[in-house]
Amino acid sequence: MGLLNRDFNQIKVYTKEKCYNYDELTIFNFESSNKELILILCENKINILSAYISSLQTCHAVMLLSRDINQELLNSIINNYKPYWIVGLEQYEGYRYEENKLIRKVEFKTVIHPNLAVLLSTSGTTGSQKFVRLSYENLRSNAQSIIEYLEINKHERAVMNLPLSYSYGMSIVNSHLLAGASILLTDMSVMEKPFWEFVKEHQATSLAGVPFTYQMLHRIGFTKMELPHLKILTQAGGRLNETLVKIFGEYAQQHNKRFYLMYGQTEAAPRISYIPSERVLDKSGTIGIAIPRGHLSIDGELNELVYKGANVMMGYAENIADLAKGDEMQGILRTGDTAIVDDDGYFTITGRIKRFIKLFGLRINLDDVEKKLEEQFHMPLACTGSDDKLIIAIEKEDAVDQIKETIEHLYKLHKTAYKVIVTDEIPRFANGKTNYTALKELCL
CATH class of the missing domain: 3.30.300.30 (ANL, C-terminal domain)
Incomplete structure (x- = not known):
């Protein structure tokens, strides 16, 4: 699907146990004469990451769900979408286990749009069968924009500590694969000592987190750690409070590191805006400026924030028939957030139209x-x-x-x-x- 560039041969994935070369990451056999749906129950394990990469390279559509999804919801999703392959389970009624995956026993003709790459839940484990439909171009475009503003190159080693089923985690994988960079894959918490041993041993260059991550980093005394190779910190997934922005912003300035605050939605694959690292301290209350090749505006009486870009989803899916649909959004996303913009072109969220x-x-x-x-x-x-x-x-x-x-x-x-x-x-x-x-x- 074009997520990899010519430097893919040097891509490595480091785990606590082993270092994997790119050739070892495309081992899943998803051969079929038709485009099929693959359901992956995600954990930060090498076989799951391998299944994700393999699925993209074979141009099937992949649905990413959290491994700890509510069982009733999982049953209803499988029944509704009828995936051909399931990765992450060893048994399920109507499927047989073969070569590290389940294969549906009964033939069922599924019509899937050729551009459909990934299906992400709109609400994680919270009970919805509604999915965001992302195309290969959505993924590629957003990954390229992230590479540009974070200045990711083939020498980077990103810590992948967020769930793959979460759009922020997925974007870490996509952007680093496209850049020919490497990934440190872990399911350890930042609160665990072995996490930092792993980070130091493999010389991680970037670390991503949601607000809770930064609360924990502050609690464990992160700013006093010796991490000479770590040069990029990113935060998304909700607003970080001003005190922590100041603490990590000043830390980054004093230690020659870059700290980025970012805003996005799954519907945009997911990145929409960012605050350049040099403006984090004086623009901390904002969501920043649009990502490269994206455009933000404010529309209507409610002052709704509207985003335009090639990374805007194709649309939603609520059942198997929706997988055949093409691009219904035409690159325009009404975010549901209300906003204002300052004289420098930096946007600030003022509320949510929906709850x-x-x-x-x-x-x-x-x-x-x-x-x-x-x-x-x-x-x-x-x-x-x-x-x-x-x-x-x-x-x-x-x-x-x-x-x-x-x-x-x-x-x-x-x-x-x-x-x-x-x-x-x-x-x-x-x-x-x-x-x-x-x-x-x-x-x-």
Whole structure:
């Protein structure tokens, strides 16, 4: 599909156990006379990365899902999309296991658009069968833009510590493959000592993180570490608080490193904007400027942020028939965020038209959370929150433990990422609709 350049022979993937050459990363056999759908249950393991690279090189469409996806949702996705191959499971009804993957037993004609490369969930593990349809050009275009503004070359060694099923993690892989660079693949946490031994041993040159990552880095004293080879830090997946921006921005300046704040959406494969490293401290409240060859504008009475670029998705898929669809977006993405722009052309998000929050880089639709909980518990409740905590308000004390259990089961959230509060009465307008402004004030 053209993600690799002429320097692909020097691409290496380092794991804790071994260093793999490029030839060892295309071992999956996805041979078929038709374009098929491959479902990969993602972990940061070499066989999963190998399956992803192999799938792109054989021009099949690949659906990336988190390995810890809710089982009921996984069942429904498999039933709905009927993937021909499944990587990451050893058994599933209707499939046979062969050469490290499951193969569907029953023949089923799936029509897939020739340009469709990747399907990414719009909501991670959170209960949606809706996927973003990304083309080969979407991936290539965004990877090239990232290479340009991060100045990635074939000598880079990026730490791949984010999930491949998360668009930010996927973009690390894509951009470094296209640049002919190497990757340090790990599922270790930045809180673990072996993680830093791995980083130092293989001389990592860049590290990526969501806001939670930087909270942890600050907690463990990252700025006092001796990391002479590390020269690039990137952050996306939600707004980083001003205190941490200042700490890491000043650290980067003092240690001859570059720190980038970035904004994106899965629908844009995913990068939309960035703050150049030299402007991070004085433009920290903004999302920066558009990526190379992208264009940002503000439209309509709601001041919605609109992005134009070759990386904008083909459209959404909600069922198997949608895989045959072509480009429905024509390079234009209405982000759903409201924004303003300053005299220097730097954009600032002022709110969201729809009710989404981002937790650890995972986008969560508050209305969807409410709907699922209401369907299960049949009682008054409401959801609010910010990019560091989901808050569920209920009126029954005895339901707290059940709500917590359901949230952890459906969304795989850590206990620190959500809070259940009990109130005498959920604030409502005269028409009976929830007053979310009052609710948020109540929860503060």
